[in-house]
Amino acid sequence: MLPENIKNDFKNIVFEIKQAHNKALQSVNTELLTLYWNIGKIISEKIKNSNWGDNVIDSLSEYIKMNEPEIKGFNRRNLYRMREFYETYSNNLKVSTLWTQLSWSHHRHIMSKTKTIEEKEFYMLLAIKEKHSVRELERIIDSGYFERYMLSDTKAIPNISIAKHLKHSEIQQNILDTYSLEFLQLPKTHSEKDLQQAIVENLKKFILEIGRDFSFVGQNYRIQVGNKDFYVDLLFFHRELQCLVVFELKVTEFKPEYISKMDFYLEAIDRQIKKPHENPSVGVILCKDKNDEIVEIALSRSLSPTMIAKYEIELINKDLLRKKLHEFYELEKQTFNNSNTN
Secondary structure: OOOHHHHHHHHHHHHHHHHHHHHHHHHHHHHHHHHHHHHHHHHHHHHHOOOOOOOHHHHHHHHHHHHOOOOOOOOHHHHHHHHHHHHHHOOOHHHHOOHHHOOHHHHHHHHHHOOOHHHHHHHHHHHHHHOOOHHHHHHHHHOOHHHHHHOOOOOOOOOHHHOOOOOHHHHHHHOOOEEEOHHHOOOOOOOHHHHHHHHHHOHHHHHHHHOOOEEEEEEEEEEEEOOEEEEEEEEEEEOOOOEEEEEEEOOOEOOOHHHHHHHHHHHHHHHHOOOOOOOOOEEEEEEOEOOHHHHHHHHOOOOOOEEEEEEEOOOOOHHHHHHHHHHHHHHHHHHHHHHHHO
16 A cells, blocks of 8 residues: 555656646647648638639649548548638637637537537637537537527526626526427426436536536435425536526426525525525526516516526427527617617
């Protein structure tokens, strides 16, 4: 058995090895992406200046294959991707400082699965912040996370000023109003118990969907008030918001009476569980569906910061989400123009 001081020395050495290894990998990734960027730039500028035609990329791929067979990764598809990579981000200074923080595989998925520069930038920043693997990023893009984020109800927490240290925008940025839970593989007809158990059994995937700043505290978390026991469906802690977050699960459409129950839970948790340095707790009522007008009126006099969110058990059609987002932008544009006219 090794003495504790020797064991700690060994751990420090292993830490240094891992740090150097990670730096080496990052350096290789940066060099590779810089190479792809430079090749994309050369191709783009040659075609733009009419020195090359589009079909020259095919000839370049064949030339490399025939004359330099040991050089891999420069087939026709990848060369087109390199050109796209440069042309997509060359005029965006903000993005040009970010792209070396992701792998080429990340970039390929973002370029192939997104349409606008805003969407690409969003997924870049998200992947960097959350340290998403390529598979995780692919699933998030397929679930229409960007559209769901942009369509999140900005009126969801009208009385957020009650949470003294939290701003409305901070909570709205961290808690969506629609979640895609297709990975739970629930049947169309399911109970709240089924939903809760499926979430706990797929907790890693659930946290990936709601955000990695969430840490799981407990299931059916018990609070005692007046010698009676009450149970919160799911309790989390959010690192960025620095507060406890209560998830109440409902397999029906939102009903106004759900609010009073959540107010009760949040008040009890703030009195009994919340630590002095933490912000007031936030509630999320996760429903099968919701009517926005009912939600707005129900929340208008609520004393607690509460979000009403709905969940989908199948992947939401991205074309439908994009259509809704386009309609939202048009409405915002019309509202802006009307306000300027008046």
